[in-house]
Amino acid sequence: MYKETLIKAAKAGAHELEHFFNGKFTISHKEGINNLVTQADFASEKAILDVIKSAFPNDGIVSEESPEVKAHNDYKWIIDPIDGTINFAHGIPICCVSIGLQYKDDMLMGAVYNPLMNEFYFAEKGKGAFLNDKPIHVSNCEKVINSCLVTGFPYTYIHQPNGPLQVFERLITKGIPVRRLGSAATDLCWVAAGRFDGFYEHKLNAWDTAAGFLLVEEAGGKVTNMQGGKYSPFEFGLVASNGKIQEELIRYVQDKVEE
Numbered sequence: 001m002y003k004e005t006l007i008k009a010a011k012a013g014a015h016e017l018e019h020f021f022n023g024k025f026t027i028s029h030k031e032g033i034n035n036l037v038t039q040a041d042f043a044s045e046k047a048i049l050d051v052i053k054s055a056f057p058n059d060g061i062v063s064e065e066s067p068e069v070k071a072h073n074d075y076k077w078i079i080d081p082i083d084g085t086i087n088f089a090h091g092i093p094i095c096c097v098s099i100g101l102q103y104k105d106d107m108l109m110g111a112v113y114n115p116l117m118n119e120f121y122f123a124e125k126g127k128g129a130f131l132n133d134k135p136i137h138v139s140n141c142e143k144v145i146n147s148c149l150v151t152g153f154p155y156t157y158i159h160q161p162n163g164p165l166q167v168f169e170r171l172i173t174k175g176i177p178v179r180r181l182g183s184a185a186t187d188l189c190w191v192a193a194g195r196f197d198g199f200y201e202h203k204l205n206a207w208d209t210a211a212g213f214l215l216v217e218e219a220g221g222k223v224t225n226m227q228g229g230k231y232s233p234f235e236f237g238l239v240a241s242n243g244k245i246q247e248e249l250i251r252y253v254q255d256k257v258e259e
Contacts (some may be wrong), residue, residue, distance in 0.1 A: 013097035044081035067257035078210035084183030100210025110211025129218035138242035147197035187210025192219035198241035
């Protein structure tokens, strides 16, 4: 029942994303620079929540555009109605619905759906990762120097030591390709699918990563926090990879690469 509800909710949200894409919709601004929310975000969220609440009214909900709903049990839905809102608002089709289902401290299932590219990613703990019902696996790249990476930057730059620009510079000056798509959920899915070998980002929210990090793990990869420890969606930064380059990529992120 949970799997069916997750898939139904993701498709309901994606229907709204597709309906509004390249059409007319209102845009408003949340706190911070370039922190947009659109009419489509709210429509997608409503469609998702309607599905989930009708099936599991006692479950907790963490969703980007609404106050948290406290659970009466150990289940929690973590929802991004549109991940990549800036892309969406500019007609760039790298955007998606992302929904993760957590039980206690474990992520049980995750779905990421980009209807504009006809890509539906799904993972269930212990049962593998899939793209449009076909199994996916991470890449076999063994060294960061041979990898293709992806990252993201916060719109409000955090002036911290060894921040996003410093790590980016460290990698690209070695000749390592690093892309920036503007959708963390997509970044994680593309690591899971073997398109990217690794992904790192300094500042993310639970709804950005809850589904995607399970997809990477179920596709055979590894996800940690930026120090290499156990990852939780409720901390800001992560490093994800095919597993083979994980420790080396963390050294690049931590500025501990031996010259």
